[in-house]
Amino acid sequence: MSSKPPAIRVEDSLQFSRWYHEHLLWRIKWISVLLLLSYPYFYFVDFYQMDESAPARYRTVMIATHLLCAAVSALFLLMHRQLKFHWTGTQERGVFAVIQVYTALYLLSASVSSWNSQLLNGNVDAYIIIVLGISVLVPIHPKRFALFVAVNHILFLFLLYSTDQDRAVLLSKQINTTATAAIAIFIVWIFYQYMTREFVNQRRLKESEQKLRKLFAVNPFPLVLSRLSDGKILLINLKASQFFDLFSKRFESVDAAILFPDESSREEIIEELKRSGSVKNRVCQLNVSPTSGKWVMINYEAFEYEGEACVLTGITDITELKKIEYELEKHATxxxxxxxxxxxxxxxxxxxxxxxxxxxxxxxxxxxxxxxxxxxxxxxxxxxxxxxxxxxxxxxxxxxxxxxxxxxxxxxxxxxxxxxxxxxxxxxxxxxxxxxxxxxxxxxxxxxxxxxxxxxxxxxxxxxxxxxxxxxxxxxxxxxxxxxxxx
The missing domain is CATH 3.30.70.270 (Reverse transcriptase/Diguanylate cyclase domain)
Known part of the structure; x- marks a missing residue:
C-alpha cells in the first residue's frame, strides 16, 4: 500500500474539510462527555484523598489543570450543537479554531501535568498518556499536529530541565518523551491517510452510484437491480417499468420473482450467479402481467451496490423475433x-x-x-x-x-x-x-x-x-x- 494519500480534487477539498472536521467534532464531544464524568473522581482525589505530605504547589497545579480541562470540555459541549449544524464561512473558521485550541490545550495539559509530577514522584506518565491519547482521539492535520507537538515538546523539555534531577534521569525522560512525540505524529499521519482514503472511496462510490443511476435512466433496454438476499428491487429504469407495467404500483413492493421464468429457474440462476458471477443470454418466457407473457433474452450479473450483494438484470424483448422465427420455422416445416x-x-x-x-x-x-x-x-x-x-x-x-x-x-x-x-x-x-x-x-x-x-x-x-x-x-x-x- 502506498504511503501517499490518494489525491483529493480541488472541488472536493472544502467538502473533505467539513467532513473531517465534523468527524473530529463528534470525537471531541464524546471525549468531553467522558472527561466530565471522570472529573468528580479527580476532584475527590484532589481535595480529600491527597494527604498533607504532597507539596502545596503540586496540589494547586493539579487542581487548576483539572478545573481548566473541565471548563474546556463543558464549554465545548455548550458550543457543539451550533458548531455542528451551521456551516457558514465564519462558522467553519470557528470550528477549525475550536478543534485546534482544544488539541493545543490538552497537549499543554500533558506538559504541565508531567512537569508537576516531578515534584511528587518524578515520572512522565501523564505526558506519554495524554500525548498518545490526543494523537489517537483527535488526529488533526498531520502538519499542524506536528507543529503543535514540536512547540509543546520544546516547552516540556524546558520545564523538565528546570527541575533539579540527576542528569542521567533527565536524559532518560527526554528520550522517552521525545519518542512518544514522534510516535504520536506518526499515528496522526497514518490515521489522516486512512481518513483521506475513506473520503475518496466514499466519493468514488457515490459517483459510481450516480453514474449507475444515469445509466439506468438512459439505457434503452429494461434494467432492474435487485438485492440477492431477499429479492427486493432497489433500482428499475423507465423501460423496465413499461415492460412490466409497474406504473400503477411502487416498484419497492414488487418481488424480483418477476425477473425469472419460475421458482425453480430462479433457484438455478441464483446458484449459478453465486458460482460464476453471471448468467448470459438466457432465452425464456416471462409473465410480465397476470394475463400476458413475452419472450425475452436475459443477462444476470452479480453486482455489489451500497455494500450489498445484488443482481443486475438486463432484458431484451425478443417476442417479435420469436414470432418471425415461428413463422420461418412454420414455413420451412x-x-x-x-x-x-x-x-x-x-x-x-x-x-x-x-x-x-x-x-x-x-x-x-x-x-x-x-x-x-x-x-x-x-x-x-x-x-x-x-x-x-x-x-x-x-x-x-x-x-x-x-x-x-x-x-x-x-x-x-x-x-x-x-x-x-x-x-x-x-x-x-x-x-x-x-x-x-x-x-x-x-x-x-x-x-x-x-x-x-x-x-x-x-x-x-x-x-x-x-x-x-x-x-x-x-x-x-x-x-x-x-x-x-x-x-
Whole structure:
C-alpha cells in the first residue's frame, strides 16, 4: 500500500474539510462527555484523598489543570450543537479554531501535568498518556499536529530541565518523551491517510452510484437491480417499468420473482450467479402481467451496490423475433395449403419415431391417396381441387390419437404414422370410412371424397429404411385403389 494519500480534487477539498472536521467534532464531544464524568473522581482525589505530605504547589497545579480541562470540555459541549449544524464561512473558521485550541490545550495539559509530577514522584506518565491519547482521539492535520507537538515538546523539555534531577534521569525522560512525540505524529499521519482514503472511496462510490443511476435512466433496454438476499428491487429504469407495467404500483413492493421464468429457474440462476458471477443470454418466457407473457433474452450479473450483494438484470424483448422465427420455422416445416407438416419435416418426424420405438412398441405406417383428384381439378378447377385436399387433410387429422401424426407427402398423398398395431389402425380406417360416407351424404359439394390407403406394420429392430417402408405402404395402397376403381 502506498504511503501517499490518494489525491483529493480541488472541488472536493472544502467538502473533505467539513467532513473531517465534523468527524473530529463528534470525537471531541464524546471525549468531553467522558472527561466530565471522570472529573468528580479527580476532584475527590484532589481535595480529600491527597494527604498533607504532597507539596502545596503540586496540589494547586493539579487542581487548576483539572478545573481548566473541565471548563474546556463543558464549554465545548455548550458550543457543539451550533458548531455542528451551521456551516457558514465564519462558522467553519470557528470550528477549525475550536478543534485546534482544544488539541493545543490538552497537549499543554500533558506538559504541565508531567512537569508537576516531578515534584511528587518524578515520572512522565501523564505526558506519554495524554500525548498518545490526543494523537489517537483527535488526529488533526498531520502538519499542524506536528507543529503543535514540536512547540509543546520544546516547552516540556524546558520545564523538565528546570527541575533539579540527576542528569542521567533527565536524559532518560527526554528520550522517552521525545519518542512518544514522534510516535504520536506518526499515528496522526497514518490515521489522516486512512481518513483521506475513506473520503475518496466514499466519493468514488457515490459517483459510481450516480453514474449507475444515469445509466439506468438512459439505457434503452429494461434494467432492474435487485438485492440477492431477499429479492427486493432497489433500482428499475423507465423501460423496465413499461415492460412490466409497474406504473400503477411502487416498484419497492414488487418481488424480483418477476425477473425469472419460475421458482425453480430462479433457484438455478441464483446458484449459478453465486458460482460464476453471471448468467448470459438466457432465452425464456416471462409473465410480465397476470394475463400476458413475452419472450425475452436475459443477462444476470452479480453486482455489489451500497455494500450489498445484488443482481443486475438486463432484458431484451425478443417476442417479435420469436414470432418471425415461428413463422420461418412454420414455413420451412408446414405445408401451406393444409397446415400439416410437409414432406421434409414429416420424414424427419418418422425417422425420430422409428428411432424411439423399442421392443413391445407398435408402429404402423399408412400411405393415403385422395381418389379422383385429377378429375376434380380438370372438371371444376384447381381451387376446388385444393378444397378437396384440405378437406381430406381435415378428415384424416380428426382420427389421429396422441401418439399419431400425419404429413403431406405429395400432391394428393399423405403419410399417416400410428403408434398402434395394424389391426388397431384398420379399425381407425373403418371409422374414417364411415366419416367420409357421412360427409359425402351431408355436404353439398360437386365431388365425392374418398381416400385409398395402404398399411405397413413395422417391427422394432427390423432392418428397413423409411423409404422402403413408405414404398411397401404405397404398394398396398394401389391394391386398395384398384378395388376402388372397380366399384
Amino acid at each position: 408446414t405445408d401451406p395449403l393444409t397446415d400439416v407438416p410437409n414432406r421434409g419435416h414429416g420424414m424427419a418426424m418418422l425417422e425420430k419415431k422409428i428411432a424411439g420405438t423399442g421392443p413391445g412398441d407398435a408402429l404402423t405406417v399408412c400411405f393415403a391417396d385422395i381418389n379422383d383428384l385429377k378429375l376434380v381439378n380438370d372438371r371444376y378447377g384447381h381451387a376446388v381441387g385444393d378444397e378437396m385436399i384440405v378437406e381430406a387433410s381435415r378428415m384424416l387429422s380428426s382420427r389421429l390419437g396422441p401418439n399419431d401424426f400425419l404429413f403431406r407427402y405429395g400432391g394428393d398423398e399423405f403419410i399417416l404414422v400410428f403408434g398402434r398395431t395394424k389391426e388397431e389402425t384398420l379399425a381407425v380406417w373403418e371409422r374414417l370410412a364411415c366419416d367420409l360416407e357421412e360427409l359425402n351424404d351431408d355436404e353439398d359439394r360437386p365431388y365425392s371424397l374418398s381416400i385409398s390407403y395402404g398399411l405397413f406394420a413395422y417391427r422394432p429392430g427390423e432392418a428397413i429404411s423409411v423409404k422402403d417402408m413408405i414404398e411397401r405402404a404405397d404398394h398396398e395402397m394401389y391394391k386398395h385403389k384398384r378395388q376402388h376403381k372397380k366399384r
